[in-house]
Amino acid sequence: xxxxxxxxxxxxxxxxxxxxxxxxxxxxxxxxxxxxxxxxxxxxxxxxxxxxxxxxxxxxxxxxxxxxxxxxxxxxxxxxxxxxxxxxxxxxxxxxxxxxxxxxxxxxxxxx
Amino acid sequence: xxxxxxxxxxxxxxxxxxxxxxxxxxxxxxxxxxxxxxxxxxxxxxxxxxxxxxxxxxxxxxxxxxxxxxxxxxxxxxxxxxxxxxxxxxxxxxxxxxxxxxxxxxxxxxxxxxx
Numbered sequence: 001x002x003x004x005x006x007x008x009x010x011x012x013x014x015x016x017x018x019x020x021x022x023x024x025x026x027x028x029x030x031x032x033x034x035x036x037x038x039x040x041x042x043x044x045x046x047x048x049x050x051x052x053x054x055x056x057x058x059x060x061x062x063x064x065x066x067x068x069x070x071x072x073x074x075x076x077x078x079x080x081x082x083x084x085x086x087x088x089x090x091x092x093x094x095x096x097x098x099x100x101x102x103x104x105x106x107x108x109x110x111x112x
Numbered sequence: 113x114x115x116x117x118x119x120x121x122x123x124x125x126x127x128x129x130x131x132x133x134x135x136x137x138x139x140x141x142x143x144x145x146x147x148x149x150x151x152x153x154x155x156x157x158x159x160x161x162x163x164x165x166x167x168x169x170x171x172x173x174x175x176x177x178x179x180x181x182x183x184x185x186x187x188x189x190x191x192x193x194x195x196x197x198x199x200x201x202x203x204x205x206x207x208x209x210x211x212x213x214x215x216x217x218x219x220x221x222x223x224x225x226x227x
Contacts, residue, residue: 003154030212030213031213035215040149040200041220042116042220042221043216044218045215045217045218048213048215050213097168098143098160098167098168099157099160099170102155104153105154
């Protein structure tokens with residue numbers, strides 16, 4: 001299966017703490033993307049990491065990719081209540097054309 | 113800069129009916145993809161349209177069909193609705209020239225409930 005699997009399924013932390021979400025997959029990828037979704041509405045693209053990259057940063061976000069272990073992690077530093085959302089990894093598989101394959105998501109709750 | 117616009121936002125249909133969902137891509141984008149997201153799950157790819165043709169299709173039955181217009185807007189049609197078609201339908205747009213290493217811009221979705 002190309003589908004990403006996310007861990008944990010749910011995460012509850014206090015404001016100011018760091019949040020780490022993991023994504024594992026089974027196929028070869030062109031890139032891996034992370035999206036945020038608030039309250040079951042539209043997805044917002046956060047960051048894309050290519051298969052030949054190991055780490056990328058964007059503001060308080062840090063993404064790592066280990067293609068040998070077929071895994072990625074998303075770290076949100078100094079979390080805020082506004083970060084409360086579901087976070088999804090999405091794979092662009094080598095043989096998948098233009099299709100993105102999403103994981104089941106991690107539901108993050110940041111308590112004020 | 114208008115993002116992706118989807119209509120309607122909510123829809124209730126009866127089993128067996130047909131439904132049409134609409135999407136206007138972000139300004140400057142020419143490619144539209146449709147995803148189905150069941151409650152508590154990640155989105156699943158339905159199909160993608162480019163140059164008014166279906167370019168790629170996911171694992172969905174023929175009851176799901178689409179169209180892209182010359183202005184790049186798109187419709188998703190679902191015939192013979194089943195209870196299991198109840199989901200959030202998401203439209204995503206992109207620019208083909210950018211290639212594969214760019215993220216998609218998603219709309220806020222249409223919540224379809226089949227009763």
